[in-house]
Amino acid sequence: MTDSAREASLVAPDAAPLLSILRDGIPRTRAQLAELTGLARSTIAVRIDSLTAAGLVAPAGDDVSTGGRPPARIRFNPDSRVVIAIDLGATHGVVAIADLAGTMLHSDSRRIQISDGPEPVLDWALATASGLFAESGRPLGDLIGIGIGVPGPVEHSTGTPVNPPIMPGWDRFDIPAYVHRTFDVPVLVDNDVNLLALGEHATSWPEQSDLLFVKVATGIGAGIINGGRLQRGAQGSAGDLGHVRVPFGAETPSHGAQDADLEALASGPAIARALTAIGIPATTSDDVVTLARTGNPAVLQAIRQAGRDLGEVVATCVNLLNPSVVVVGGSLSRVGEQLLAGVREVVYQRSTPLATQYLTITHSRAGATGGVLGAAIMVIQHALDPDADRHSPAPSRSLGR
Incomplete structure (x- = not known):
């Protein structure tokens, strides 16, 4: 079955808005759905029948009767399908099976080296996914798609990394085609920071429509939620903060003769180099975290x-985007309050009072599961959300390994 056939059979276009309402988890009667949508009861009935036939909604018992037979309620059925979510970082990999509500049903993780190249890393991820799927006992037809996050720029419409600085051998590698050799389902690929933003927004800040997620680890990047939607930009490169030049003012002493890229100053390896230069040996982000705990x-x-x-760069983002929340995540977010205190110090100085009046700057709450959750949400939104982007890779033509 092709990707497009699978997508077309899952949710009828006219039923998708109705499903979107029910996905909040609140059971409703047909009358309540008609009131919310303005649609005729007969139209609601036809669309509910379509969603019921697909297994996406199910009966939820009767509502309180106001006289006569109590009306039946309908609920979203997240257990009807599953997705595979894969989060690949510079040194870690997480694979999970999730239901349509984003609940992780089975997961596995291990230390990896993204620099080993695409085939060994993806072989591990796909073998792990196959094992987890077998463990779940689900039929293959329940799988609606696979979401993958990688630590580098991605052309989202094709699922291919483009000149990723810490991913040697991955440039223009066709990830979806490689995955299709094992799983014949839609495969969506995105930058890991975008997926962290999706995961953080869903788990911790669903009521906020404007959020900026900043990942500080081996590299630095941002995921932008604007108007409740992830913003990727024209080619998928929105949020590349690591290569922004950092200006130095009177209150921020320069680290050299001239301004430098943010990644060269504030990433884990950059801090490790600065510490080594003053006689405190360090190499990685993990080294910095360990040293921070010594006080x-x-x-x-x-x-x-x-x-x-x-903070110098985030302040510009705050002025430009006016988010309600800035979330700092990534491995360096484990160093404690000093990193966040430095960000706050500069952002509140450099940004306009209106932009910071109700601004929250905080640590990530989603933690290690944020990326894999975001990968699941990406696939779920693509399959079920009528407003999600519809750019999936071309269907696979060769199956089997």
């Missing part, structure tokens, strides 16, 4: 300065 004043000062450097 060494020099380490804490280096982290605070990295937060200020990050």
Whole structure:
């Protein structure tokens, strides 16, 4: 079955808005749905029948009677289908099976090296996914798609990484085609920071329509939620903060003779280099996190300065985008309050009072599961949401490995 055939058979276009209402988890009667949508009861009945036949909605018992036979309620049925979600970082991999509500049903993780190249990394992810799917006991027909996050720029419409700086061998590698050799379902690929933003928004800030997620780890990037939607930009490169030049003012001392890229100043390896230069050996983000827990004043000062450097760029984002929430995540978010304090210090100085009046700047709450949850949400939105983008890779023509 082709990708397009699978998508067409899942939700009829005219029934998708009705399903969108029910996906909030609140059971409703046909009368309540007619009142919410303005549609005729007969139209509601036809569309509910369509969604019931697809298994996407199910009876939820009777409502309270106001006289006569109590009206039946309908609920969203998230257990009717599943997705595979894969989160690949520079040094970690997480694979999960999730239902249509984004609930993780089965998962596995391990340390990986994204620099090993696409085939060994994807072989592990696909073998793990196959094992988890077998463990779930679900028929293959229940799988509606696979979402994958990678730590580099992605052309979302084709699912191919483009010049990813920390992913040697991945440039223009056709990830969807490689995955289709194992699973003949739609495959969506995105930058890991975009998926972290989706996961954070869904789990911690669903009531906020404007959120900026900033990942600080081996690299630095941002995921932008605007108007409740993930914003990828024209080619999918929105949020590339790591290559923004950091200006230095009187209150922010320069680290050299001239301004530098944010990633060269505030990423995990950058802080490690700064610490090594003052006689405190460090190499990775994990080293910096470990050193931060010792309470060494020099380490804490280096982290605070990295937060200020990050704040210089985030302040511009706040002025430009006016988010309600700025979430700082990634491996370096585990260093404690010093990084966040540096960000706040500069953002509240540099951004306009109106933009910061109700602004929240905080740590990530989704934690290690944020990326894989975001990968699941990406697929679920694509399959069920009438306003989601519809750019999926071309159907696979060769199956089997």
